[in-house]
Amino acid sequence: MKDLFSLEGRTALVTGGSVGIGAMIAEGFVDFGAKVYIVARREDVLTKKQEELAAIGACEYIVADVSTVDGIKRLAADYAEREKSLDILVNNAGTSDGRKEIEEVTEETWDTVMDLNLKSIFFMTQAFLPSLRVGASPETPSNVINIASIDGCGKLNTAYNYAYGASKAGVIQLDRLLGDSLxxxxxxxxxxxxxDFPTALNKAARDYTDEMKKSIPAKRVGEMENIAGTAIFLASRAGNYNVGSNIVIDGGESVRGIQRSFFAKVWPDFVKLDR
Ligand SMILES: NC(=O)c1ccc[n+]([C@@H]2O[C@H](COP(=O)([O-])OP(=O)(O)OC[C@H]3O[C@@H](n4cnc5c(N)ncnc54)[C@H](OP(=O)(O)O)[C@@H]3O)[C@@H](O)[C@H]2O)c1
Known part of the structure; x- marks a missing residue:
């Protein structure tokens, strides 16, 4: 049982692994013995994280834009030149167009969110299937781990981020479809x-941590160990009976529902609309 969570000998690829939640997962994987490829668009940011993680284990990087099928195909080809197989694919890269009124949403902002948050998850999985199949067996499954959000399940986030919430709900249903079929x-x-994890994407959790944690039942925002620990569980032997599941890690936030008192501090004009 002692090596139940070990990732020794496993190879992983984490999209958006240069910063934020992806970097937290990548670090956890490296720490638990995996060789990890981190993927993002900005090479200078990737290099910095890769050097940091290579000091504790095996880490490499590949520059790619996973919001287009072309970018995904190039990434899969680059990866296949370096490795014969892939054991763990983490579809983490994601974006948001921020809180918007309905009239402010454009086709462009909608597509930017959907292309990265939802479309990329399907086509990344499709492109990496040959590599995922190499070492896959019922006893030692290969793993695809998608990062959705509490904005896609449970109670509504009444900041009304339409494209983001819809994309994340789509990820959860796609997870069930792919989970069952593969x-x-x-x-x-x-x-x-x-x-809520404090990152560049979640500036509210990063810049208003004290205010936000008051409305979270666990009385704090998410930390690296929480997200990395859950991803390590799913990628290891410990999690190899999970299929098509959606694990919520939110300190109870979605059970209670996000509190309007927090919005009043951060977005006073929005709350004045009194929906
Ligand atoms: N933070 C939270 O509280 C929270 C809560 C729920 C869900 N999530 C989800 O967790 C995931 C990560 O969020 P985060 O907060 O860590 O975001 P983040 O800090 O903004 O990091 C996003 C990462 O994705 C990369 N990326 C962005 N666009 C890309 C593209 N087109 N191709 C390849 N890589 C791309 C970024 O690097 P480059 O810009 O260099 O490409 C960066 O490494 C997202 O799916 C997000 O929706 C986050």
Whole structure:
């Protein structure tokens, strides 16, 4: 049982692994013995994280834009030149167009969110299937781990981020579809839905931490160990009976529902609309 969570000998690829939640997961994987490829668009940011992680284990990087099918195909080809197989694919890269009134949403802002948050998850999984299949078996499954959000499940986030919430709900249903269709060949697909983790994307959790934690039942925002620990669980032997699941890690936030008192501090004009 002592090596139940070990990732020794496993190879992983984490999109958006240069900063934020992806970097937290990448660090956890490296720490638990995996060789990890981190992927993002900005090479200077990737290099910095890769050097940091290479000091504790095996880490490499590949520059790619996973919001287009062309970018995904190039990434899969680059990866296949370096490695014969992939054991763990983490579809983490994501974006938001921020809180918007309905009239402010454009086709461009909608597509930017959908292309990265939802479309990329399907086509990344499709492109990496040959690599995922190599080492996959019912006893030692390969893993696809998607990062959705509590904005896609449970109670509504009444900041009304339309494209973001819809994209994340789509990820959760896609997870169930892919999970069911691929499990027979030893490829297990699961999703993690984080609550509030302080990152560049979640500036509210980063810049208003004290205010935000008052409305979270656990009285704090998410930390690296929470997200990395859940991803390590899913990627390890410990999690190899999970298929098509969606694990929420949010300190109870989605059970209670996000509190309007927090919005009043951060977006006073918005709350004045009194919906
Ligand atoms: N933070 C939270 O509280 C929270 C809560 C729920 C869900 N999530 C989800 O967790 C995931 C990560 O969020 P985060 O907060 O860590 O975001 P973040 O800090 O903004 O990091 C996003 C990462 O994705 C990369 N990326 C962005 N666009 C990309 C593209 N087109 N191709 C390849 N890489 C791209 C970024 O690097 P480059 O810009 O260099 O490409 C960066 O590494 C997202 O799916 C998000 O929706 C976050």
């Amino acid at each position: 499990a027979w060949e030893g490829i297990h697909v699961n999703t993690i839905s984080p609550g």
